[in-house]
Amino acid sequence: MKLKCVAVDDEPLALELVAKFIKQTAFLELSASFENAIEALSYLNQEVIHLVFLDIQMPDLSGMELARIIDGKPGKSKPRIIFTTAYNQFAIEGYKVEALDYLLKPFSYEDFFKSASKAYQYFEDKEKSLLSNSTQNASEYIFLKVEYQLIKILLKDIQVVEAYKDYVKVHLQGKTNPILSLTSLKSMEEMLPNDRFMRIHRSFIIGLDHIDAVVRNTVHIGDSVITVSENFKDSFMEFLNKWIA
Numbered sequence: 001m002k003l004k005c006v007a008v009d010d011e012p013l014a015l016e017l018v019a020k021f022i023k024q025t026a027f028l029e030l031s032a033s034f035e036n037a038i039e040a041l042s043y044l045n046q047e048v049i050h051l052v053f054l055d056i057q058m059p060d061l062s063g064m065e066l067a068r069i070i071d072g073k074p075g076k077s078k079p080r081i082i083f084t085t086a087y088n089q090f091a092i093e094g095y096k097v098e099a100l101d102y103l104l105k106p107f108s109y110e111d112f113f114k115s116a117s118k119a120y121q122y123f124e125d126k127e128k129s130l131l132s133n134s135t136q137n138a139s140e141y142i143f144l145k146v147e148y149q150l151i152k153i154l155l156k157d158i159q160v161v162e163a164y165k166d167y168v169k170v171h172l173q174g175k176t177n178p179i180l181s182l183t184s185l186k187s188m189e190e191m192l193p194n195d196r197f198m199r200i201h202r203s204f205i206i207g208l209d210h211i212d213a214v215v216r217n218t219v220h221i222g223d224s225v226i227t228v229s230e231n232f233k234d235s236f237m238e239f240l241n242k243w244i245a
Contacts, residue, residue, distance in 0.1 A: 003116075003123060004048070007033040008040045008063065009055035009084065014105065018053050018084060021112045027120050037061040041069060049079040051100075051119050056085040071098060071202075072231035078186075080122065082115050098186050126190060142191055144170065144181040151179065155196060159221050161188050161205040171224065173210065200236050201229045214240060 005022050007030065009015040015033055022030040031049060034040040038061050044052070052070070056063040067081050080098075086105040100122060101115040143150045153170065160171040162178070163185040169178035170188075189199050199205045204226045206219055213220040217228050228236050 001120075001124065001127065002027055002029045003050040003120060004029050004031045005051045005053065006031055006040060006044065006049050006079070007053045008035075008037055008058075008066070009053075010035050010058040011055070014055065014084070018112075021109055021116075022053070024109075025113065025116050028116055037063060037066045041066055044070065044079060050123060051116075052079045052081050053084055053103075054081050056083055057087065067099065080119060080186075082119060098184055122187075126187065144179065145183065146179055146181050151181075153179070155193070155207075156209070158192075158197070158207045159210040160207065160224050160226070161185065161192075161197075163203040171222075173222075198232075198236060198239060200232045201226060202231070208239065208243075211243075 005028050007015055007018040007022060009018060012035065015035060019030055019033050022028045028051070031047065032040075032043055034043065037054075037058050040052075041061070054063040054067060063083065063085070067083075070078055070081065080100045082101045082103060083099050084103045084105060084107070100119050103111060103115055140156075141152050141154050144153055145151075153172070157172045157174070158170060159173055162169040162171065164180070166184075167180050167182055168185055168188055169180055171178045185199070185203065185205065189197075189205055192205065196208055197205050198208055200219060206221060206226065210221045211219055212222065217233070219226045219228060
């Protein structure tokens with residue numbers, strides 16, 4: 001498997017270095033490079049890309065703003081991001097958009113390769129998970145890593161999936177305490193069938209069959225009351241119109 005990559009940096013020398021590193025890494029493929037985040041966004045809206053090496057401080061549209069746009073888009077085939085920047089104060093914001101890694105300039109090829117390998121492992125695990133679930137009746141259950149074991153989770157029992165630091169909390173019907181799994185909400189979104197689950201907030205995925213009520217812009221599931229955020233309102237309203245009908 002090769003990861004299709006895009007490099008974005010307004011500094012030509014920095015962009016050239018990242019492009020060079022991508023080209024000399026066997027499991028990466030450079031699809032395009034841009035000195036402007038707006039041009040990069042236009043390209044990303046048209047092409048399927050695995051990985052974006054993204055500078056943060058850029059004019060017109062910053063790397064962080066581009067990352068928020070990418071992260072806010074509905075769907076399961078969004079690219080993942082590795083930030084490349086000379087500033088370390090953006091680490092928390094990078095976490096909020098679920099960046100895979102954060103390369104602090106100037107970085108060596110060794111640093112770059114470690115980040116790229118982390119991305120490759122992410123996509124390899126994702127592919128294995130999809131294959132495993134498709135061959136083991138994914139319409140009924142998934143497996144999640146909980147501490148040092150894989151736990152079988154019935155999809156019909158999943159009420160809410162909640163982002164929690166580097167983990168997710170999976171709230172199950174009939175269980176008082178949620179299951180804590182070391183994965184990201186984005187990975188869960190990609191794993192769960194979109195005809196039964198929907199992301200309605202940066203921090204929440206809901207089981208559509210478990211909705212008890214919708215009150216204005218909030219969804220009620222058991223004891224949970226979750227706000228539908230602006231980025232996900234259109235897709236939720238589309239579902240709701242079909243649900244009411």
